[in-house]
Amino acid sequence: MQRKNKQQLGAFGEELVAEYLINESAEIIERNWRIREGEIDIVALQPTGTFAFVEVKTRSSLSFGHPFEAINRVKAQRMQRLALGWLATHGCLGCEYQIDVAAVLVAIDGSHTIEYRANLL
Numbered sequence: 001m002q003r004k005n006k007q008q009l010g011a012f013g014e015e016l017v018a019e020y021l022i023n024e025s026a027e028i029i030e031r032n033w034r035i036r037e038g039e040i041d042i043v044a045l046q047p048t049g050t051f052a053f054v055e056v057k058t059r060s061s062l063s064f065g066h067p068f069e070a071i072n073r074v075k076a077q078r079m080q081r082l083a084l085g086w087l088a089t090h091g092c093l094g095c096e097y098q099i100d101v102a103a104v105l106v107a108i109d110g111s112h113t114i115e116y117r118a119n120l121l
Helices: 003-022 073-089
Strands: 027-035 037-044 049-060 099-107 113-117
Touching: 003 027, 003 037, 003 049, 003 099, 003 113, 027 073, 027 099, 037 073, 049 073
Parallel strands: 049 099
Antiparallel strands: 027 037, 037 049, 099 113
16 A cells, blocks of 8 residues: 555544544544654543543554554553653643554445544553
């Protein structure tokens, strides 16, 4: 798959997850927040007041494994550091937060499924 197509697929998956979160009464605070160490796909505020830092993995097939398989210990630790970086830069150190992961599978016809795992760490 060409890079542009992969970027479009990823952006489509992030949009689907943002809509999913809004339907779950979360407020999208920020998308694609980036610092040198990496990027947080979605920052959402849950109705409980907890910040959710969401990593979205989108695939068009399972031929390279399930999207959740892309989240190893190193990636999870990076997500933790990025979340703390976001909290620090937004004056929210000490706020409740969680690391979430969303797996999006998109079929050729555009149909999709979303699996959402909250509080990964």
